[in-house]
Amino acid sequence: MASSECCSNPPTLNPSSGTGHVESLGGLDSYVTGSPDSNLAVLLISDIYGFEAPNLRKLADKVAAAGFFVVVPDFLNKDPYAPEDAKRPISVWIKDHGPDKGFEDAKPVLEALKSKGVSAIGAAGFCWGAKVVVELSKHALIQAAVLCHPSLVTVDDIKEVKVPISVLGAEIDQMSPPEVVKQFEEVLTAKPEVKSHVKIFPKVSHGWTVRYSVEDEAACKSAEEAHQDLLKWFLNHVK
Numbered sequence: 560m561a562s563s564e565c566c567s568n569p570p571t572l573n574p575s576s577g578t579g580h581v582e583s584l585g586g587l588d589s590y591v592t593g594s595p596d597s598n599l600a601v602l603l604i605s606d607i608y609g610f611e612a613p614n615l616r617k618l619a620d621k622v623a624a625a626g627f628f629v630v631v632p633d634f635l636n637k638d639p640y641a642p643e644d645a646k647r648p649i650s651v652w653i654k655d656h657g658p659d660k661g662f663e664d665a666k667p668v669l670e671a672l673k674s675k676g677v678s679a680i681g682a683a684g685f686c687w688g689a690k691v692v693v694e695l696s697k698h699a700l701i702q703a704a705v706l707c708h709p710s711l712v713t714v715d716d717i718k719e720v721k722v723p724i725s726v727l728g729a730e731i732d733q734m735s736p737p738e739v740v741k742q743f744e745e746v747l748t749a750k751p752e753v754k755s756h757v758k759i760f761p762k763v764s765h766g767w768t769v770r771y772s773v774e775d776e777a778a779c780k781s782a783e784e785a786h787q788d789l790l791k792w793f794l795n796h797v798k
Contacts, residue, residue, distance in 0.1 A: 563649075564732065564733050564734055564764070564765040564766070565606070565607060565649060565686055565687070565710055565734065565765070565766075566607070566640065566642050566649055567764070567765070567766060567770070568766060568770040568771075568772075569608055569642050569770070570608050570612040570613060570614060570615075570769075570770060571613070572608065572609065572611040572612060572613075572639065573611060573613050574611050576611065576612075576613035576616045576617075577590060577592060577613070577616030577617065577619065577620055578592060578620050579591050579592025579593070579616070579619065579620065579623070579629075580592075584630060584632065584668055584671045584672070585632070585664075585666075585667035585668035585669070585670060585671035585672075586664075586667050586668075587632040587633050587634065587636075587664060587667075587668060588610075588632070588633040588637075589610070589630050589631060589632040589633065589668070590610050590611075590616055590619060590630070590631040591628070591629065591630050591631075592616075592619050592620050592623040592628075592629050593620075593622070593623025593624075593626075593627055593628045593629045594623075594626070594628060595628055595675070596628075597626060597627060597628040597677075598676055598677055598678045598679070599626065599627050599628070599677065599678070599679050599680075599681075599797050599798070600627060600628045600629070600630060600672050600677045600679070600680045600681075600797075601622050601627045601628075601629045601630070601680070601681045601682070601683065601793055601797065602629075602630050602631075602632070602665070602668065602669070602672075602680060602681070602682040602683070602701070603615060603618065603619050603622070603629060603630070603631045603682075603683050603684075603685075603688075604631075604632070604634060604661065604665070604682060604683070604684040604685065604687075604688030604689075604691045604692055605631065605634065605635070605685060605687070605688050605769075606685045606686035606687050606688060606710075606766065606769065606770070607635070607639065607640035607649070607652070607653075607656070607686065607687045608639050608640060608770075609633060609634075609635045609639030609640075610631045610632065610633045610634075610635075611639070612769060612770075614769045614770065614771065614773075614782075615631060615685070615769045616631065618768075618769065618786055618789075619631050621786060621790070622789075622790055622793065625790055625793075625794060627681075627793065627797070628672075628677065630668065630672065632664070632665070632668050634656075634660075634661045634664055634665070634688075634691070635656055638655065638656070640652050640656075656687075658687060658688075658690035658691045658694065658711060659694070661687075661688070661690075661691035662691050662694040662695065665682075665691060665695060665700075666700070669695075669700055669701070679702045679797045679798055680701045680702055680797065681701060681702060681703040681704070681705070681792075681793040681796065681797040682695055682696075682701045682703075682704055682705075683704070683705035683706075683707060683789055683793075684704075684705075684706055684707065684709070685707045685708065685766075685768060685769050686707075686708055686709070686710045686734070686765065686766060687710050687711070689706040689707060689708070689709030689710060689711075689712055690709065690710060690711040690712055690716075692704050692705070692706060693706060693709070693712050693716045693717070693720065694716075696720045696721060696722050696724055697716065697719040697720060697721060698721075699721040699722055701722060702722060702723075702796060702797050702798075703722055703723045703724070703725075703792060703793060703795075703796035703797050704720070704722055704723070704724040704725070705724070705725045705726075705727065705788075705789045705792055705793070706724065706725070706726045706727065707727045707768045707769070707785065707789070708727070708728060708729050708732055708734065708735060708765045708766055708767065708768065709726070709728075709734070709735045710734040710735070710765075711734075712735065712743075714739070714742050714743065714746055717742075717743045717746045717747060718746050718750075720747070720750075720753055721753065722753070722796075723753065723754035723755065723792070723795075723796040724747065724753065724754075724755050724756075725755070725756040725757070725758075725788065725789070725792040726740060726743050726744070726747075726755075726756070726757045726758070727758055727760065727768065727785050727788060727789070728740035728757070728758070728759045728760070729759070729760055729763045729764055729765050729766075729767055730759055730760060730761050730762060730763060731762075731763065731764040731765070732764065732765040733765070734765050735765075737759045740757060740759055741757075741759075743757060744757035754796065756788075756792060758788065760781055760784070760785065762777075762781070763778075763781045767781055767782060767785070768782050768785040768786065768789075769782070
């Protein structure tokens with residue numbers, strides 16, 4: 560179940576953040592950035608705070624600068640988790656936003672990308688979003704996957720992955736503690752037919768790739784290292 564860690568360091572949402580724009584794609588409002596003529600796309604699936612998080616959009620812009628058309632859909636349908644709403648704790652909010660619904664909602668987005676001429680798609684998920692990405696990976700609906708500090712992902716999920724996958728874990732993480740991430744690695748190592756990469760980042764906490772403070776130099780450096788790993792994975796496997 561989602562823990563308090565899922566909710567720590569909430570971002571200040573900003574609907575006008577990023578250099579891209581919002582348009583409807585596959586029935587969902589989506590932040591899009593990068594060349595619409597690129598036939599290579601990357602889907603970024605947010606954590607519980609949704610697609611208006613400035614650090615997430617900044618990462619989208621960074622991935623787009625490498626030549627990808629990047630899409631950050633609003634899988635939460637204008638209803639990101641609001642920590643200040645005492646009547647709706649995470650245990651209640653998640654009932655309206657199961658990752659299984661995110662998985663179903665992702666299918667029309669992928670179809671819309673293909674209809675635009677996109678021939679290969681990578682997907683990265685953050686916390687909640689990682690569960691959606693692992694489901695897409697199990698059904699080979701994407702060409703490559705990155706899971707950043709995953710929530711709700713199990714060893715059984717990892718056993719069913721069919722596409723190249725990178726798992727970026729945090730040393731301080733109750734949702735996917737290092738010992739669980741190491742189990743993911745063991746499962747993937749036993750599947751040589753699936754290319755994989757697993758890395759545990761020292762001294763960082765759950766959410767560090769997108770919920771860092773821009774004023775914290777060490778946090779920015781750790782996030783940047785993860786962003787480069789994510790980008791390298793997509794450059795190598797989304798072709």
